[in-house]
Amino acid sequence: MTANGGGPRTVSTTESDGARSDVSMADNAPLGTPRVDDAVIESRDLDVFYGDDQALHGIDMDIPEKKVTALIGPSGCGKSTFLRSINRMNDLIDVARVEGDLYFHGKNVYDDDVDPVALRRKIGMVFQKPNPFPKSIFDNVAYGLRVQGKDDGDVEKQVRTALERAALLEEVEDQLDSSGLDLSGGQQQRLCIARAIAPDPEVILMDEPASALDPVATSKIEDLVEELAKEYTVVIVTHNMQQAARISDKTAVFLTGGHLVEFDDTNKIFENPESDRVEDYITGKFG
Numbered sequence: 503m504t505a506n507g508g509g510p511r512t513v514s515t516t517e518s519d520g521a522r523s524d525v526s527m528a529d530n531a532p533l534g535t536p537r538v539d540d541a542v543i544e545s546r547d548l549d550v551f552y553g554d555d556q557a558l559h560g561i562d563m564d565i566p567e568k569k570v571t572a573l574i575g576p577s578g579c580g581k582s583t584f585l586r587s588i589n590r591m592n593d594l595i596d597v598a599r600v601e602g603d604l605y606f607h608g609k610n611v612y613d614d615d616v617d618p619v620a621l622r623r624k625i626g627m628v629f630q631k632p633n634p635f636p637k638s639i640f641d642n643v644a645y646g647l648r649v650q651g652k653d654d655g656d657v658e659k660q661v662r663t664a665l666e667r668a669a670l671l672e673e674v675e676d677q678l679d680s681s682g683l684d685l686s687g688g689q690q691q692r693l694c695i696a697r698a699i700a701p702d703p704e705v706i707l708m709d710e711p712a713s714a715l716d717p718v719a720t721s722k723i724e725d726l727v728e729e730l731a732k733e734y735t736v737v738i739v740t741h742n743m744q745q746a747a748r749i750s751d752k753t754a755v756f757l758t759g760g761h762l763v764e765f766d767d768t769n770k771i772f773e774n775p776e777s778d779r780v781e782d783y784i785t786g787k788f789g
C-alpha cells in the first residue's frame with residue numbers, strides 16, 4: 503500500500519505561471535491514498551469522446567506501482583487515447599472530452615484544482631517517434647528542470663542522473679554539447695526518455711516507444727523499460743505482442759470499439775486468457 507498516512511492531498515493551482523504551480527507535487531510524497539492496494543493509477547468507468555464519437559467505454563483499471571503495464575489491441579481500439587487520458591494530454595485535443603474518474607494516488611486528475619502541467623511532471627510521456635528538441639543533448643534533458651527554476655548545480659546533477667537511468671550517459675558523456683538531433687534514432691529515443699525522467703516523475707507513459715526503431719535499438723529500449731520499472735511505474739502501448747509478453751507484468755487488452763476486454767497478469771493473458779476474443783487476438787486470428 504502506498505498510503506502516506508494522511509488524507510488525500512490536492513494538487514496546488516495557486517500559481518498562474520505554470521512553472522511554479524506544482525508546489526504540492528514537487529516533492530516525492532504521495533498525493534493521497536489509493537483505493538486499491540499498490541495501485542498508483544485507478545481508472546473508474548472512464549469514457550472518452552472525440553466530438554460525438556466515443557473512443558473509450560467504461561474503462562476500469564488499477565495500474566500497479568513500479569511494474570510495467572502493457573496496453574495492447576488492434577489499431578484504433580483506444581490504447582493511445584487511454585494513455586493520454588492518464589496525464590491529461592487529451593486536454594490538448596479540442597474535441598476530446600472525458601467522463602468518469604481517473605485517480606492518481608487517490609486524487610482525481612480531472613478535478614478542477616489539478617494543474618495539468620504539474621501533473622505531467624509527475625506522469626511523464628514518451629512518444630512513438632523520438633522528438634528531441636533542436637538543442638544540445640544536455641539542454642534537451644535540462645529543459646524541464648530550468649523551467650522549474652532549478653539552480654545550475656541541481657540541473658547538472660539531475661541531467662547526468664537522467665541520462666544514466668536512460669542508459670545513455672556512457673555513450674554521450676563526451677558530447678553533451680552536441681545536438682540531440684545528431685544521435686541515432688535509438689539514442690534519440692533514450693534521450694527523450696532521459697528528458698521525461700529528469701523532473702523525477704513517478705509514472706512514465708510510453709506510446710509505442712520502439713516502433714520506429716531497428717531491432718537492436720528496440721532491444722535496448724526493452725531492457726531499459728524493465729530497468730526503469732525498478733524506480734518508476736511504466737505504462738506502455740505496444741503493437742508488438744511478443745514485446746508485451748517479454749517486458750510487462752500486467753497486460754490490458756483493448757478491442758475494437760474502445761472496450762477493455764481483459765486486464766490481468768501478463769502470463770495469464772498470454773497463457774490462459776478468460777475471453778475467447780482475447781485468445782483469438784493474441785493467437786493472431788484477427789487484429
Ligand SMILES: Nc1ncnc2c1ncn2[C@@H]1O[C@H](COP(=O)(O)OP(=O)(O)OP(=O)(O)O)[C@@H](O)[C@H]1O
Nearest residue numbers: 552557575576577578579580581582583584595597
Ligand atoms: N485527435 C483525434 N480526433 C478525433 N478522433 C480521434 C483522435 N485521436 C484518436 N481518435 C479516434 O479514437 C479512436 C481510438 O484511437 P487511438 O489512437 O486511441 O487508438 P489506438 O488503439 O491507439 O490506435 P493505433 O494502435 O492505431 O495507434 C479511433 O477511432 C481514432 O480514430
